[in-house]
Amino acid sequence: MKLDPSNLNIKKIFGVWMLRIGLVGCGAIATSIVNAVLEGIINPKVVALYDRSIYKAEKLGRLVRAQVCHSIDELVRKDLDVVIECASIQAVEEVAIKAIENRKDVIVMSVGAFKDLNLYQRLYSLAKKHNRRIYIPSGAIAGIDAIKAVSLGKIYEVTLITIKPIEGLRDSLEKQGFDIDKISEPTTVFEGSFSEAIEKFPQNINVSLVLHLASNYPTKVKIVVDPNISVNRHEVIVRGSTGTIRTTVENTPSKENPRTSVLAAYSVIRLIKDLSEPIVIGT
Numbered sequence: 001m002k003l004d005p006s007n008l009n010i011k012k013i014f015g016v017w018m019l020r021i022g023l024v025g026c027g028a029i030a031t032s033i034v035n036a037v038l039e040g041i042i043n044p045k046v047v048a049l050y051d052r053s054i055y056k057a058e059k060l061g062r063l064v065r066a067q068v069c070h071s072i073d074e075l076v077r078k079d080l081d082v083v084i085e086c087a088s089i090q091a092v093e094e095v096a097i098k099a100i101e102n103r104k105d106v107i108v109m110s111v112g113a114f115k116d117l118n119l120y121q122r123l124y125s126l127a128k129k130h131n132r133r134i135y136i137p138s139g140a141i142a143g144i145d146a147i148k149a150v151s152l153g154k155i156y157e158v159t160l161i162t163i164k165p166i167e168g169l170r171d172s173l174e175k176q177g178f179d180i181d182k183i184s185e186p187t188t189v190f191e192g193s194f195s196e197a198i199e200k201f202p203q204n205i206n207v208s209l210v211l212h213l214a215s216n217y218p219t220k221v222k223i224v225v226d227p228n229i230s231v232n233r234h235e236v237i238v239r240g241s242t243g244t245i246r247t248t249v250e251n252t253p254s255k256e257n258p259r260t261s262v263l264a265a266y267s268v269i270r271l272i273k274d275l276s277e278p279i280v281i282g283t
């Protein structure tokens, strides 16, 4: 049987089938997406981008000859298949609602926004009503495929233990009044629920929401700052009726933003690739 690309989520541009994407937020993750396009790892057309810093949007836009927008409203009206939010928790509601109402799918990176379960429910209903999809990539952790499967059975425990270098947590620790100069050994700086974790570390622990949404179980979080490591380490432990899952990643931090792991950017790059593939591997 011949594959008909028009059945996939892509359109023909200059005779080639391409997914048309728009980026909101032009920081570390957006830069990795653009680099992946330039390197030929993925082949969507970056049609438009927006950042509250026009300088950042123009700098990234030049590389892929994308249209630089001056607002989210302007971006969602462009000829796009998918809007990718890679900005901040505060941006998610506006980006997702406006994108869906303009008949675009959405990829959300600032998953911490879904600590507000009302927002999650409202976006779920809106996407259903407009026959659109909201994608939440696995981000900087491993095992989400298996955890989604296990969640159909019974789950007894979901725990995330995150260990980051000082630079990976600096902003949040300073805001909470930690004396960073005095931290000379691994120090637990948080233990509690996923919702408290994202409240206190809004730019550092979006993965706890990914884990919570995938498992549908109240996720426990421990955050450790370790001045002697150079990786962002995330250990996931899930105990359920099918057995136990343990995954550990030791991620290289992004050069542009030490809070963010390179793997988080690769997970959305992989998702963009999968959206144009006739066969998708993994749950």
Ligand SMILES: NC(=O)C1=CN([C@@H]2O[C@H](COP(=O)(O)OP(=O)(O)OC[C@H]3O[C@@H](n4cnc5c(N)ncnc54)[C@H](O)[C@@H]3O)[C@@H](O)[C@H]2O)C=CC1
Pocket (backbone or CB within 6 Å): 024, 025, 026, 027, 028, 029, 030, 050, 051, 052, 053, 056, 086, 087, 088, 089, 090, 091, 109, 110, 111, 138, 139, 140, 141, 202, 203, 204, 206, 207, 210, 256, 257, 259, 260, 261, 264
């Ligand atoms: N799901 C996951 O596993 C992960 C999620 N993240 C989250 O993904 C998002 C993007 O991460 P990075 O690219 O590393 O961040 P970044 O800080 O390098 O870049 C974010 C960009 O978005 C812009 N921005 C922020 N709020 C905005 C708004 N309301 N409207 C327009 N532009 C806005 C900023 O000016 C900045 O240029 C962050 O929210 C981050 O916390 C990061 C790592 C892992």
Ligand SMILES: O=C([O-])CC(=O)C(=O)O
Pocket (backbone or CB within 6 Å): 139, 140, 202, 203, 204, 205, 206, 207, 208, 232, 251, 259, 260, 261, 262, 264
């Ligand atoms: O990239 C990471 O290691 C995790 C992260 O920042 C987040 O979940 O917000």
